[in-house]
Amino acid sequence: MNTVVRSNPLVPGQPDFAVVGGGLCGRLIAWLLAGEGHRVALYERGDAAGTQSAAWVAAAMLAPLAEAASAELLITELGAASLERWPQLIAKLPLPVFFQRNGTLVVWHAGDRAEAPLFERRLRANAPPALFRDGFVKLSGEQVAVAEPSLGTRFPQGWLLPNEGQLDNRQVLTALAAGLAERNVDLHWNTTIDAMPEARFVIDCRGLGGKPSWPALRGIRGEVARVHAPGIGLTRPVRLLHPRYPLYIAPKENDLYVIGATEVEGEDMSPVTVRSALELLSAAFAVHPGFGEARILELNSQCRPTLPDHRPAIVWDGARTLRVNGLYRHGYMIAPEVAETARELAEALIGGAISNPDSFDDWRQNARWSALLRCEHAAPVL
Numbered sequence: 113m114n115t116v117v118r119s120n121p122l123v124p125g126q127p128d129f130a131v132v133g134g135g136l137c138g139r140l141i142a143w144l145l146a147g148e149g150h151r152v153a154l155y156e157r158g159d160a161a162g163t164q165s166a167a168w169v170a171a172a173m174l175a176p177l178a179e180a181a182s183a184e185l186l187i188t189e190l191g192a193a194s195l196e197r198w199p200q201l202i203a204k205l206p207l208p209v210f211f212q213r214n215g216t217l218v219v220w221h222a223g224d225r226a227e228a229p230l231f232e233r234r235l236r237a238n239a240p241p242a243l244f245r246d247g248f249v250k251l252s253g254e255q256v257a258v259a260e261p262s263l264g265t266r267f268p269q270g271w272l273l274p275n276e277g278q279l280d281n282r283q284v285l286t287a288l289a290a291g292l293a294e295r296n297v298d299l300h301w302n303t304t305i306d307a308m309p310e311a312r313f314v315i316d317c318r319g320l321g322g323k324p325s326w327p328a329l330r331g332i333r334g335e336v337a338r339v340h341a342p343g344i345g346l347t348r349p350v351r352l353l354h355p356r357y358p359l360y361i362a363p364k365e366n367d368l369y370v371i372g373a374t375e376v377e378g379e380d381m382s383p384v385t386v387r388s389a390l391e392l393l394s395a396a397f398a399v400h401p402g403f404g405e406a407r408i409l410e411l412n413s414q415c416r417p418t419l420p421d422h423r424p425a426i427v428w429d430g431a432r433t434l435r436v437n438g439l440y441r442h443g444y445m446i447a448p449e450v451a452e453t454a455r456e457l458a459e460a461l462i463g464g465a466i467s468n469p470d471s472f473d474d475w476r477q478n479a480r481w482s483a484l485l486r487c488e489h490a491a492p493v494l
């Protein structure tokens with residue numbers, strides 16, 4: 113049953129923080145704040161598994177260097193710092209989470225070789241120099257076969273980005289739900305919020321559901337396939353450079369592969385189109401014909417919450433609301449640093465270190481990720 117909370121009743125013993133939206137960001141921020149001893153309530157319109165979130169559909173690749181092909185320096189720096197933080201976070205969760213740091217392999221078919229120098233130039237331009245210098249290895253066809261034996265010598269060249277990672281998105285969501293319960297967060301699953309809950313501060317992490325408060329927020333549709341393919345044995349995510357169907361294949365545990373993802377402007381949450389399914393599955397088949405025998409477990413779509421500059425933002429309204437949004441296609445890759453920054457700001461607010469726009473500006477100047485932080489008084493609350 114889905115409860116709708118409409119009023120703001122004054123409840124004795126109200127929480128320090130009410131987090132609205134329990135996808136990736138909301139769960140992480142609530143869990144961090146509860147870990148600091150705050151009383152936290154979390155409201156999520158979907159279930160504890162997280163099935164209503166973009167985070168549920170994501171491939172959860174942690175690939176700051178590969179993403180530099182389309183992301184700016186700020187995002188790749190956030191991604192590199194977050195990649196270091198994930199293992200520490202996971203170690204504190206009460207359930208296991210598949211986390212791998214075995215690199216990304218980038219390949220292309222001979223006919224698409226014109227894509228390769230373009231991709232390399234973008235990585236050089238957008239990634240922190242050290243990330244590129246220490247994390248970009250050119251491979252011959254034979255070396256590709258050594259790095260990923262199941263691919264054999266199908267590809268004439270490739271690149272290994274040895275420092276990249278990935279994790280299991282659904283295991284993270286489940287482990288965070290368990291971690292929230294363990295830290296005594298007041299959990300309200302299946303609860304849609306349309307008025308501000310009672311709390312000293314509200315943290316709005318509704319993703320695309322936050323559009324009423326973010327007029328410029330938009331969705332970018334992504335479609336993925338999940339397949340079971342025993343016997344292929346890829347050991348790390350593989351990216352295929354292609355002029356029309358760039359795709360990645362992310363091997364998770366137990367021969368599960370996430371194949372993704374399309375990028376289509378718009379907030380269409382309808383099922384995966386035939387065209388996209390054909391593109392995703394054909395490209396996977398072209399990487400390894402063994403995918404022809406894979407069993408399709410799921411074709412799924414969701415929309416990435418995206419701001420006009422494609423950056424995440426943490427916005428204080430000058431009163432008692434923080435909004436965290438715009439994680440776009442990099443939510444898993446950057447969430448640890450974004451959530452940690454939101455936690456620090458939330459604690460500065462509740463502790464009184466920030467009480468007005470001037471003290472916010474002072475605090476912001478010393479924040480590591482100051483580019484994410486804004487104070488916008490005029491923003492509507494919920």
Ligand SMILES: Cc1cc2nc3c(=O)[nH]c(=O)nc-3n(C[C@H](O)[C@H](O)[C@H](O)COP(=O)(O)OP(=O)(O)OC[C@H]3O[C@@H](n4cnc5c(N)ncnc54)[C@H](O)[C@@H]3O)c2cc1C
Pocket residue numbers: 132133134135136137138155156157158162164165166167168169170171172173174303304305306317318319320321322333334335336372373413414415416417436437438439440441442443444445446
């Ligand atoms: C196809 C696809 C592939 C992706 N692949 C990757 C990847 O490989 N690597 C990576 O780093 N990122 C990836 N992402 C991006 C990542 O999933 C998002 O950036 C991330 O999920 C955003 O987190 P969020 O918490 O802001 O939003 P969400 O995860 O969408 O969570 C928002 C939550 O708010 C809830 N909510 C909304 N409105 C209300 C309301 N009124 N009341 C209560 N609850 C509400 C929703 O139910 C939802 O659970 C991918 C995304 C997609 C769609």
